[in-house]
Amino acid sequence: MASSQMISLPVLLATEKLQVSKANFPTFQILIEQHAASKGLKGYLEGTTTLPALTTVPTGTPAPDSTPVFSTAPSREEFLYRDGVMKSMIVTNVVDPIGLGLKLDGTAKECWDSLVAACAKRTDAGLSLAESELQTIRFTGTSRDDLDNLLSNIRNKGNNVRMMGGKADDKDLKNVLIRSLPAEPRWLGLQGALFSAADLNDAFALIKALAINTGMPEHSIAATTPTALNTSIPKRKCTNPGCKAVNKSSHTAENCYWPGGGKEGQFPPNFGRNRPQARQAGTAEDLSVHRVLMATTELVRCVVNNSDAPKAFVSRTFESVESATTVTLLDSGSSDYFFRNRSDFHDYEAIAVRTGEVCAGKRG
Structure with missing residues (x-):
């Protein structure tokens, strides 16, 4: 096989490789199929080019001429090489080939079929979810910045649908943008012009122009939360000079039980349980x-x-x-x-x- 028959192996970008979540499989599938076609290896990917049977060549028979890469009738040696390149193109562009269950001991066709089987069901469920998220986008903002975020969100959701193998062209995204606007007089009068817009960008330009003309602020205004007035209420404190309470802030002079207070001597039954001097006057206590x-x-x-x-x-x-x-x-x-000094005291006398x-x- 001449050196001109050597095939360079394409390597996808990190974001283009098949991720563990398998969410980008439709996009990955398209890229692999396109690279295989550009290298003349699509027959190995689809299984239309098969391995020739092993034959016995008589001694002295000259070697057959090499075939081009895109040949559907390669020699046995050419098939093994080209099929290996095609399989390597698949495996090296999958983030976790073992975890996804790729068949690595067969042909490129068998490896590819195992990958499609592992991703097909997940892709169907993911596509349904991506389409639902795109169709349910609604605008709830109050500023022109929020409108920019709306357009960015629509484009991102549309890209997710396309990555999952769904259809989300410019016309579809324009319709999503129109349906996302709330049913307010400001936007209802613009419906006809929006549907007549050439593409998504023209429709969004009309929306931004109307937002500016109607006085929509450029940035969102932070909502202020009403708070109760912090009125300063002076703490009560007993001003009775005769009060012996430790915590004088627990009552006022009008309610003080100590001498000089408004309720002098009217101690409650359990007041000062451990203090003999705080007994209620006039009780029957011994x-x-x-x-x-x-x-x-x-x-x-x-x-x-x-x-x-x-x-x-x-x-x-x-x-x-x-x-x-x-x-x-x-x-x-x-x-x-x-x-201290014994001499300061006298002895008692009988x-x-x-x-x-x-x-x-x-x-x-």
Whole structure:
């Protein structure tokens, strides 16, 4: 076989190769068929050129002349080479030949048939979906930018239909554009001119001109969401000077239970459960009475002043108080403090117990 019979292998662009989704199979099919025809290999793709039978050639028989690539009667060696080139053209332009289930151990025809079988059903469903998406396009925008996006969307959807093997020519896309406009007086009066337009671009130019004349803004205006006024409401706070509440913002002076408040002494039953000083006045709750007794110097001077002996006078009236009353004799209070300097305090001295009555003076 002469070197002139060598065939270069065409390689498609990355976007033209058959993708894993198989969505572009109709376009891929057209490209492969066209490349096969341009290389003279379409007979190998379609199976019209077959492998010659193996024959025994007598010794001394001269080799037959090579046939052209497009020959339908190649030699056995020529068929194997050309069929291999055709199969390589298919396999190298498929992104995932193994995943798609291509038959790689047969002829180019068998490989091609396995690819068509794997993509045909998916293509039918995809074409139906692509056509539905194209026909249901509707314009809902409010600006001239939205009109540009509408035209771009129609063209993209139309290209998807063509890639899936469907029909979506310029006239079809023009009709989709006209049907996408809402039933408003602005657009209804333009229907006749749009149907009379030569192509999609002329129809779109009429739409843009009308949009400008009717004052449609070039860009969309962002919608403002109404928000409630942020009125500043001062927080309530108790202004009662006698309030001992930790959280003074929980009430006002009019509702304060502490001395000086509007509800002074009217503590609720559960108020201050762990604070004894916050008990409700006038309730029947049992209270322990604690009394402190002391002798005043003025009283002592009135009773006895004729002796310098140490004395301490204590009232005996506490003996008749109820049992629930706690009585404490008032002392110097030294037990409530830390002894820093012992010399600052005096020792208690024992005093003999004496009893008597306080004399009652009478006049006259």
